[in-house]
Amino acid sequence: MTIRTIPETGSTNADMLLLASHGAEEGLWLRAERQTAGRGRLGRAWSAPAGNFAGSTIVRLRPSDPPAATLALVAAVALHDALGVALRGQARAILKWPNDVSIDGAKLSGILLERSGDAVIVGIGVNLAHHPDLPDRPTTSLAAYGLTVDPATFADVLAEAFARWLGRWRGEGLSAVRAAWLAAAHPVGTALTARLPDGSAVDGLFDGLDAEGALILRLASGVRHVIHAGDVFLL
Helix, strand or coil: CEEEEECCECCHHHHHHHHHHCCCCCCEEEEECCECCCECHHHCECCECECEEEEEEEEECCCCCCCHHHHHHHHHHHHHHHHHHHHCCCCCEEEECCCEEEECCEEEEEEEEEEECCEEEEEEEECCCCCCCCCCCCECCCHHHCCCCCHHHHHHHHHHHHHHHHHHHHHHCHHHHHHHHHHHECCCCCEEEEECCCCCEEEEEEEEECCCCCEEEECCCCCEEEECCCEEEEC
C-alpha cells in the first residue's frame, strides 16, 4: 500500500486512470491536497479545497472477484470505518445507496467508481474542513461538528480500512461486505425516492439490498422493486 500526495490536481480519478494505463499496481493511492475539477456521479462537479480529503485508489480485477460494481460497497464500508475513527463518537455517519455518506441527513462524502480494462478506480471525497452549498441537498463537514481531522492521517486510516475490506470481499465474497453496509445504512423501512436514469422517479420504503448489492424498494402496492442505478433521496 502506497499513498502519493500531490499539492493540486484537477481530478485524482483522472490521474489514476492515466497511471492505470501505464501499469500502476493495486494498492496505490493518490491524494491531492487540493482538487479543482473533481467529478461526482452523473457528471456532477466535486471540488475539494485544502483541508478536505480527495483521493483515489486502484483495484486490479481478478477472474474470481465478485462483480466490479460492488466495489462501491467495499469503498463505503471502508469509508464508514475511517469516519468512525475521525468522528470519535461526536456523530454517526450513515450510508445511503449507491455512494453517499451523510450525517444528520446532510451529505458528508461521496464515492465514484470508474473502470478501464481490468482496473477499477475508486475515488473518494470527504468534507473534512469545508462543505459546499448545493441547490439540491444539504451538506456538512467534520469541522461543522467541531472536529479537526488531518487529511494525511485520514488517508492512512482509510487506505488501511479499504485494504482490509477488499481482502474480505475477495476472500468471503460479497455477503460480508453487504451485511456491514446494511448495518451502517439507514434502517429498513426508511422512506426513499429514487430518480432513475430515464428521468422517472420511484417512491418506496427501503427494503435492503439484493444479493448483488442493488437497492430494493417496497412500493405502496407491496411489490419489491429492484433498482440498479439512480439517485436516491430520503423523504
